[in-house]
Amino acid sequence: MDIWGDIKRTFKEGSVLTRLIYINIGVFLVLKIVGVFFYLAGQPTQLAHWLSVPSVTQDLLRRPWTPITYMFLHSGFLHLLFNVLGLYWFGQLFLFHFEGRKLLSVYLLGGLAGAAFYIVAYNVFPAFSSVYGLLLGASASVFAILVAVAVYDPNREIHLFVIGRFPLKYVAAFYVLLSILSISTSNPGGNIAHLGGAFWGWLYIHQLRKGKDWGDGLVRFIDKVAVWGTGIFKHNSNMKVTYKKPPRDDFEYNRQKNVQQDEINKILDKIGKSGYDSLTKHEKELLFKQGKK
Incomplete structure (x- = not known):
């Protein structure tokens, strides 16, 4: 089975949500695998330490990338799973109402807001004056998405296990209140970060209703970086560009549709005789695209 090929294809052709989930899982697996090698070598690993947000501002200035990296980092399997x-x-x-670009911006900026709340709290409140903390996890970003969609569509009902159906606004309010009450009992830094994410989710929708997309600039910047990065690794001398001509009339359109359907029928026959694993990469891609139509 071409598992790695399937993963690459679904990542490339999947939604922003699919890619965010893949990145979170991928970062977790890579760090755990690297940790195994360090363990076998008898050496401690400091990767998680260098990717988490430190509460001390001097350390933060030496590791300015951490407000981004921390939101894809998890301490254990259950932390990742939830x-x-x-x-x-x-x-x-969220994607029921908005496109993937907005989901990406809320995830990233919600995570940044969570890191900002955490850093400010640990450097302002006396309770944290003698505490050195590290922040990691995607929960602030998840809170931003939850609150954003709850503010936009507060009365949408969702089914909760055992409890039954509840309006989304009550679900969001419960988790925000739980985070506030848990600051003094467990994981204060994480719960403060949740509030930062929740604040951004509310603020984003509040501004969006005024016609202002405060996350659009970040997504545009990411698009430019992606185009620039793609251009570096492309070899123009080996690039072949082809243009697919649109059908000129109904007859040509129907002919193209019949050709495509014949290809799909042949692929389905091949699956029936030899199984899915017998398909070539091109045949799998064609079948996947047809399934999305």
């Missing part, structure tokens, strides 16, 4: 499930559930609700 955040990925929340990202999937609330991300699906």
Whole structure:
């Protein structure tokens, strides 16, 4: 089975939500695998330390990338599982109303807002004056997505296990209130970051209703970086550009559709005789695209 090929294809052709989930899982697996090698070598690993947001501003200035990297970092499997499930559930609700670009901006800026709340709190409130903390996890970003969609569509009902159906506004309010009450009992830094994400989710929708997309600039910047990065690794001398001509009339359109259907029928026959694994990469891609139509 070409598992790696399937993963690359679904990442490339999947939604922004799919890619965010893949990145979170991928970062977790890479760090755990690297940790195994460090363990076998008898050496401690400091990768998580260097990717988490430090509460001390001097350390933050030496590691300025951490407000971005921390939101894809998780301490253990359950930490990853709950955040990925929340990202999937609330991300699906978000995409019911908005396109993927907005989901990406809310995730990233919600995470940044969570890191900002955390850093400010640990350097302002006396309770943290003698505490050195590290912040990691996607929960602030997930809170931003949850609150954003709850503010936009507050009365949408979702089904909660055992409890039953509840309006989304009450679900969001419960998690925000729980984070406030948990600051003094467990994981204060994480719960403060949740509030930062929640604040950004509310602010984003509040401004969007005024016609201002405060996340659009960030997404445009990411697009430019992606284009620039793609240009570096492309070899123009080996590039072949082809243009697909649109059908000139109904007869030509129907002819093209019949050709495509014949190809799909042949692929389905091949699956029936030899199984899905017998397909070539091109045949799998063609079948995947046809399934999305």
